[in-house]
Amino acid sequence: xxIELWWLLSLPCMFVIGWVSAIYDKKQERNVKKGFFExxxxxxxxxxxxxxxxxxxxxxxxxxxxxxxxxxxxxxGILFRNDGQIDKAIEVHGSLLTFRDVSDEYRNLTILExxxxxxxxxLFDRADMSLDLxxxxxxKDEALQIRLTIAQRLKNWDRALxxxxxx
Numbered sequence: 001x002x003i004e005l006w007w008l009l010s011l012p013c014m015f016v017i018g019w020v021s022a023i024y025d026k027k028q029e030r031n032v033k034k035g036f037f038e039x040x041x042x043x044x045x046x047x048x049x050x051x052x053x054x055x056x057x058x059x060x061x062x063x064x065x066x067x068x069x070x071x072x073x074x075x076x077g078i079l080f081r082n083d084g085q086i087d088k089a090i091e092v093h094g095s096l097l098t099f100r101d102v103s104d105e106y107r108n109l110t111i112l113e114x115x116x117x118x119x120x121x122x123l124f125d126r127a128d129m130s131l132d133l134x135x136x137x138x139x140k141d142e143a144l145q146i147r148l149t150i151a152q153r154l155k156n157w158d159r160a161l162x163x164x165x166x167x
Contacts, residue, residue, distance in 0.1 A: 052083050070099060070106060077113060086121045093117055108137045115146055124150050141167070 046055035056079040063073050077092035093114040097107065111133050118127035127150060134143040144167050151160035 052079055056080060056083060070096065070102060074106075074110060074113065077117070081113075081117055081120060086117055089117045090114065090121065105138075108134055108139050112139050112142055112146075115143070119146060119150060124154060 042058055044055075046052075046058065056076065059072065059076045059079060063069060063076050066072065073092055073096055077089045077096070080086075080092060081089035093110055096102075096110045097114070102110075111130050115127045115130035115134075118124070118130060128147065131143040131147055134140060137143075144163055148160055148163040148167065151157075151163055
């Protein structure tokens with residue numbers, strides 16, 4: 001059995017290359033995290049300054065970098081709705097319902113936000129259908145409040161009175 005000299009030299013070289021690449025990877029990861037948190041802080045600052053349009057752009061960028069961040073995307077949809085971009089809000093909240101590994105609490109919260117999107121868009125029938133899914137949840141009171149708003153906008157006073165009595 002012959003061992004060649006280049007075999008003996010290549011093994012330490014491989015260890016050195018692996019060690020250097022691990023250090024480089026850790027630096028890259030730290031830089032990405034640092035940039036993520038800086039953008040996050042800027043977005044929160046812009047929200048406190050009531051600059052929702054600029055904050056939504058930053059949060060959209062953060063959501064693209066971290067697509068599994070459920071609450072970040074839920075917040076993005078709310079920002080879009082508050083900014084008057086109802087179509088984008090409906091799209092974001094609708095896509096959140098396709099996530100598989102989400103707790104019932106978050107799913108119900110997303111359905112409530114989607115119902116608010118539909119309400120603001122004037123799609124009262126869709127908002128009411130969305131609220132039907134929340135009848136037996138902890139968000140029943142908020143759903144009743146939105147239903148009361150829908151009944152008032154449609155000038156369905158009989159239903160508005162019964163909903164007001166339930167609340």
